[in-house]
Amino acid sequence: MIKREYILGNEAIAYGLLEGGVEAAYGYPGTPSSEIMEKLIELSLKYGFYAEWSVNEKVAFENAVGSSWGGRRATVIMKHVGLNVAADPFMTLAYTGTRGGFVLIVADDPSSHSSQNEQDSRRYANFARIPCLDPSSVQEAKEMASYAFELSEKFKTPVMLRSTTRISHAKSDVEIEEDLKPKENSLGEFEKDPSQWVMVPASARRLHPELNEKQKKIEEELKNLPWNRLELSSSKIGVIASGISYLYTREAIDFLKIPVSLLKVGTYPPPVSLINELLERCEKVLIIEELEPVLEEFVRICADSGKRNLRIFGKLTGHIPREGELSVDIVKKALGKVSGRAFKRESDPLEKIKELLPPRPPTLCAGCPHRATFYAMKKVFGKNAVYPSDIGCYTLGLQMGTVDTCICMGASISVASGLYRSGEKRNIVCTIGDSTFLHTGLPGLLNAVYNRSNIVVVILDNGTTAMTGHQPHPATGITAQGRKTHQICLEHLVKAYGVDYVRTVDPYKLDELIQAFEEAKKCRGVRVIIAKRLCALLARKSTPKVKQFKVTESCTRCKRCLEIGCPALTWDGKKVSINEECLGCGVCAQICPTNSIKEVEEDKDEV
Amino acid sequence: MKFDLVIVGVGGQGVILVSDIIGKSAVREGLSVRAAETHGMAQRGGSVENHLRIGRDFGPLVPRGSADVLLGLEPMEAARCLHLLSRDGIAIVNTKRVLPVSVSSGKLAYPDLDEFFEEAKRIFRKVLLLDATELAKKAGSILATNMVMLGVLTRYLPLKQETIIETIKESVPKKYLMVNLKAFELGKTVKTRSIQLSTSSKKLL
Numbered sequence: 001m002i003k004r005e006y007i008l009g010n011e012a013i014a015y016g017l018l019e020g021g022v023e024a025a026y027g028y029p030g031t032p033s034s035e036i037m038e039k040l041i042e043l044s045l046k047y048g049f050y051a052e053w054s055v056n057e058k059v060a061f062e063n064a065v066g067s068s069w070g071g072r073r074a075t076v077i078m079k080h081v082g083l084n085v086a087a088d089p090f091m092t093l094a095y096t097g098t099r100g101g102f103v104l105i106v107a108d109d110p111s112s113h114s115s116q117n118e119q120d121s122r123r124y125a126n127f128a129r130i131p132c133l134d135p136s137s138v139q140e141a142k143e144m145a146s147y148a149f150e151l152s153e154k155f156k157t158p159v160m161l162r163s164t165t166r167i168s169h170a171k172s173d174v175e176i177e178e179d180l181k182p183k184e185n186s187l188g189e190f191e192k193d194p195s196q197w198v199m200v201p202a203s204a205r206r207l208h209p210e211l212n213e214k215q216k217k218i219e220e221e222l223k224n225l226p227w228n229r230l231e232l233s234s235s236k237i238g239v240i241a242s243g244i245s246y247l248y249t250r251e252a253i254d255f256l257k258i259p260v261s262l263l264k265v266g267t268y269p270p271p272v273s274l275i276n277e278l279l280e281r282c283e284k285v286l287i288i289e290e291l292e293p294v295l296e297e298f299v300r301i302c303a304d305s306g307k308r309n310l311r312i313f314g315k316l317t318g319h320i321p322r323e324g325e326l327s328v329d330i331v332k333k334a335l336g337k338v339s340g341r342a343f344k345r346e347s348d349p350l351e352k353i354k355e356l357l358p359p360r361p362p363t364l365c366a367g368c369p370h371r372a373t374f375y376a377m378k379k380v381f382g383k384n385a386v387y388p389s390d391i392g393c394y395t396l397g398l399q400m401g402t403v404d405t406c407i408c409m410g411a412s413i414s415v416a417s418g419l420y421r422s423g424e425k426r427n428i429v430c431t432i433g434d435s436t437f438l439h440t441g442l443p444g445l446l447n448a449v450y451n452r453s454n455i456v457v458v459i460l461d462n463g464t465t466a467m468t469g470h471q472p473h474p475a476t477g478i479t480a481q482g483r484k485t486h487q488i489c490l491e492h493l494v495k496a497y498g499v500d501y502v503r504t505v506d507p508y509k510l511d512e513l514i515q516a517f518e519e520a521k522k523c524r525g526v527r528v529i530i531a532k533r534l535c536a537l538l539a540r541k542s543t544p545k546v547k548q549f550k551v552t553e554s555c556t557r558c559k560r561c562l563e564i565g566c567p568a569l570t571w572d573g574k575k576v577s578i579n580e581e582c583l584g585c586g587v588c589a590q591i592c593p594t595n596s597i598k599e600v601e602e603d604k605d606e607v
Numbered sequence: 608m609k610f611d612l613v614i615v616g617v618g619g620q621g622v623i624l625v626s627d628i629i630g631k632s633a634v635r636e637g638l639s640v641r642a643a644e645t646h647g648m649a650q651r652g653g654s655v656e657n658h659l660r661i662g663r664d665f666g667p668l669v670p671r672g673s674a675d676v677l678l679g680l681e682p683m684e685a686a687r688c689l690h691l692l693s694r695d696g697i698a699i700v701n702t703k704r705v706l707p708v709s710v711s712s713g714k715l716a717y718p719d720l721d722e723f724f725e726e727a728k729r730i731f732r733k734v735l736l737l738d739a740t741e742l743a744k745k746a747g748s749i750l751a752t753n754m755v756m757l758g759v760l761t762r763y764l765p766l767k768q769e770t771i772i773e774t775i776k777e778s779v780p781k782k783y784l785m786v787n788l789k790a791f792e793l794g795k796t797v798k799t800r801s802i803q804l805s806t807s808s809k810k811l812l
Contacts, residue, residue: 006627006634008644113645138641170667171627171642173634247666254665328670348672348690349730353723357687358715360617360707362651393651399708562712567652570706571713579711 001178009138009167012174013105014039016145018047019177022075023100023188024067025051026060028439029468030079031114032168033107037077038469041480047182053471053480056409056439057082061089064102068158069197070188072100073149080108080121081408085440087124090158092199094128095207097156100188101149107163110290110325114165116391116408118323120291122268125160129211131218132160132268133227136246138172140227140266147225155218164290166244166325219269227266230274235259237339238282240275242266242295245288245326252331258339265295275302279310286338287314290326313338363396366568367540367583369533370394370460372507374402375564375591377429377458380517385427388416390441392433393467393535394460399565402431410440417444417453427521429456434490435465435473442493448526449498456520457528461490462535470538494528501527508533510590536583547584548600551576555596561588608638608765610661611669615688616680617705618652621753625678626657628757628778632770633661643667652708654684661765678760680739680753681705682720689727697733699759699799700724701752703740735759735799742793748783751790758794768795 007015013036017025025044027037037053044051050067054060057078067074076086083090083106093102106124109115125132133148135141141163148159195203222228237258241249242265253260263278265271279285279302287296296314303310313319319334320326336342364371374397377387389395389403390412397403405415416430432441437459448455465471472478477487494502501523503516513531520527534542555576562571568582578588578597589597612629616622626642633640642659658669669691677692679685679700692698709715728734739755746755754775761768772788779787 004634006630006640166643166667169644171630171640171644172667173640244666247664251665251670327668328666332670350686350689350723350727353686354690357683357718358707358709360652360654360684360709362618362653363708365651396651559713565708565712567708567711570711573713 002175003178004173005176006171006173007138007176008035009141009163009170009172010035011039012138012142012172013145013161013163013168014043015174015176016142017075017103018043018180020101020103020146020149021073021183022149023049023072023183024064024074025049025077026054026063026074027077028054028057028060028082029465029471030082030107031468032109032165033077033079033082033105033163034468034471035168036105036107037480038471040077045481047180049183051480053473055474057086058088061086061104065089065093067188068098068100068102070100070190072188074100075103075105077105078107079115080106080119081115081117082106083121083124085409090124091128093158094130095204095211096197096199097207098152098158099156099191101152102158103145103148103152104158104160105145105163106160107165107168108291109165111165116406118291120294121160121162122294123292125162125268126294129215130158130160131155131222132162134162134243134266134268135167135227136243136264136266138167138170139174141167142174144227144266151221154221155214157214157218162243164244164325215269219272222267222269223271223273225267227264228271228274229264230278231262232278232281233259233261235261236281236283237261238263238278238285239288239335240265240278240285240295240299241288243290245290245331248326248328248331249288249335251328252335255328256332256335256339256341258335258341260335260339268294270295270298272302275299279303283309284311284313284338286319286334287312288320288326288331288334289314291322293322361399363399363565363567364393365536366566366581367536367585368393369462369507369531369536369585370397371400371564371566372510372585372587373431373458373460373513373531374400375587376507376510376513376517377431378402380514380521381427381429385429386416386419386424388412388419388428388430390430390432390436392436392460394431394433397431409436410444413441413444413448413455413457416455416457417448417451420454427456428454429458431458431460433466434459434461434463434475435471437490438473438475438488445494445499445526445528446497453526454524455526456517457526459490459494459528459530461530461532463532464535464538466535466537470535490530494530499526499528501525502530503528504530504532506533507531508585508587510587536585540583547586549578549582549584549586549589549597550600551578552596552598554594556594558593560593561591561597564588564591608662610765611663611674612659612661612676612678613669613674613688613691614657614659614678614680615684616655616753617684618655620655620680620705621750622655622657622680624778625753625757626659628771628774629659629764629766631778632766632774635770635774636766638662638765639664641665641667654687656688676760676763678756680756682724683718686720686723692731694730695732697735697763698727698731699735699756700737701739701756702736703738703752737797737799739794742797743790746790746793747786751783751786754787754790755794755797758791759797759799761795
């Protein structure tokens with residue numbers, strides 16, 4: 001039976017995978033993809049398939065390869081930049097092919113809402129020569145996820161489902177199959193075939209032409225899918241749109257009431273015959289897509305062999321921006337321009353206020369242990385030291401002046417070593433979170449020790465993958481399903497790599513933390529400090545506020561406490577007070593030079 | 608039935624819960640819904656902007672100048688997103704400020720928005736200002752501010768109040784249900800009028 005539910009795009013994708021018969025799921029969290037795996041983990045408990053948080057995307061990808069080669073339907077889920085980490089197995093899997101259906105889900109982030117870049121994963125699909133499905137709505141994303149296994153098995157190729165933030169983090173009423181039966185437990189079995197699974201050069205040379213030959217058949221299959229659709233009108237203006245842009249386009253057309261022929265593209269390689277049919281009838285064609293001009297370049301190649309009185313508009317002509325996400329307004333403007341009916345937006349008399357309002361960026365939470373660590377670091381090493389950092393909540397340490405670099409997951413330690421080798425004479429103190437350290441920080445540390453780097457590495461160990469929604473990792477000792485497993489000890493791990501100076505400190509104990517930094521400052525080589533304290537958001541859930549603090553009358557209004565930017569401290573123009581956000585970490589009380597922030601004793605009614 | 612709504616506030620105020628309750632209620636009544644949320648970096652006390660569209664099969668984002676209602680759980684965030692509201696639309700704004708760290712740490716001033724909202728009243732169909740946080744306190748907890756705002760909003764939603772109450776009962780933990788329902792009720796019945804926002808520190812317009 002089909003029921004309608006109001007769910008997140010990412011949850012819909014998880015249901016699609018379930019309906020498609022997923023048997024093994026792997027992934028590493030990353031906005032905007034994380035909720036796909038979270039939903040799958042929940043469903044795995046009910047339906048009995050395998051699901052795990054892997055330590056990084058490459059590892060996740062290779063696990064999925066193993067499961068597929070074992071004959072099972074496997075999926076691997078990540079954000080766009082995760083595919084950079086997994087690119088090595090990804091590129092060659094296209095050659096070897098798959099056995100059990102292999103569905104790669106990548107969530108792109110146009111406008112970089114939560115990312116370091118806005119790369120376009122359709123380029124990757126094209127690069128590896130694998131089919132890519134590009135949904136325009138939540139319902140479509142679900143249907144594509146389900147179908148992708150079938151497509152993969154038909155052509156023995158990995159299939160990419162490319163989502164974007166506005167699909168993944170959109171909510172919609174979605175049709176879901178209500179009474180799926182839990183799977184009967186069947187087992188995979190690997191079939192030995194070195195000519196297929198062992199990629200020595202001879203295999204690569206044989207399989208590359210096979211990959212190229214597959215393309216025609218894949219194109220043939222894709223063009224007939226319902227997600228490619230041509231709506232013709234008598235107009236000489238044509239529009240081709242892909243992904244969520246298709247819905248923006250329909251809304252813009254509805255608003256402007258311009259008759260156009262509209263081609264919706266939902267697959268890559270795109271449907272050549274439909275594109276040619278549109279080009280044949282039109283004199284002007286506008287291509288609307290987010291991120292890179294992938295579709296536009298394809299259409300231009302199609303047009304090359306065609307008629308001459310045809311003009312093509314898109315990113316390459318400046319009609320559609322190449323950066324940022326699109327919107328109905330952007331499409332309206334472009335469509336108005338191409339059709340010669342300039343669309344003028346009403347000016348907004350209140351618009352200018354936007355520039356005058358103080359920004360409200362995300363900040364480290366009240367009681368966040370990272371704040372204390374950053375404070376101590378800066379106090380000991382000063383603002384002149386160089387602070388390479390990494391990806392996680394702690395990147396918000398930017399606001400405290402303790403984040404000087406951030407490029408990709410796990411890079412902080414390697415960038416720090418490279419800075420040292422560049423001849424930088426100042427102290428180099430890098431920060432990396434526990435989950436990020438286990439993701440790709442380990443090889444950087446190994447390399448730093450091996451090559452005798454001279455840096456301080458601070459592992460900000462808050463016992464979780466906080467930024468993406470508190471997923472477990474190997475040092476938490478808990479699996480995705482919440483079961484107990486071996487708990488990796490970070491201190492042992494670091495020592496095993498050959499680091500001599502290792503200290504684990506509770507960042508709420510500022511004196512001890514400062515002392516550990518002072519000691520580290522006096523040594524040379526690779527020194528590691530593990531600042532260990534549970535994420536404040538998690539701590540708040542498990543234990544209510546333990547201590548209460550207040551600002552007493554001896555306060556000299558020096559505002560030293562405000563320097564740490566804690567949202568629990570308020571300056572009203574005359575004095576500092578502690579507001580209801582306070583978790584009672586007591587860090588501000590330790591910073592106060594006049595000892596004026598004091599714990600409220602429970603028995604007395606002082607508050 | 609077509610209805611475009613934008614809900615804005617600060618991470619932690621329960622913007623998504625309000626949006627979810629409306630979305631689920633709409634589905635209950637057989638209407639199609641599309642919504643867009645802010646996750647990840649945008650949380651952690653940052654600005655939160657949620658779009659919700661009932662009875663439209665387009666994308667989830669409300670184009671500028673076309674929201675039927677802008678529900679602002681915080682005045683500065685409401686000001687930031689007022690450009691999304693249609694001239695025929697209604698702004699419902701909680702006047703209780705939540706200070707961004709740049710303000711609470713004394714680096715920047717919280718703007719005086721009185722004149723801004725006065726100006727807004729001349730442009731839009733209706734601008735309702737109320738101290739929803741105070742009402743929530745009356746209901747039992749300032750954390751129920753979002754429910755007060757939902758209560759005010761129901762007057763303009765194309766949904767039955769009973770459906771919304773049913774969905775609240777489903778969505779809120781039992782422990783907090785009474786407070787939430789009371790807050791919702793206060794919002795539903797409150798007489799809204801223009802009130803002063805607060806002492807000014809910096810003139811904007």
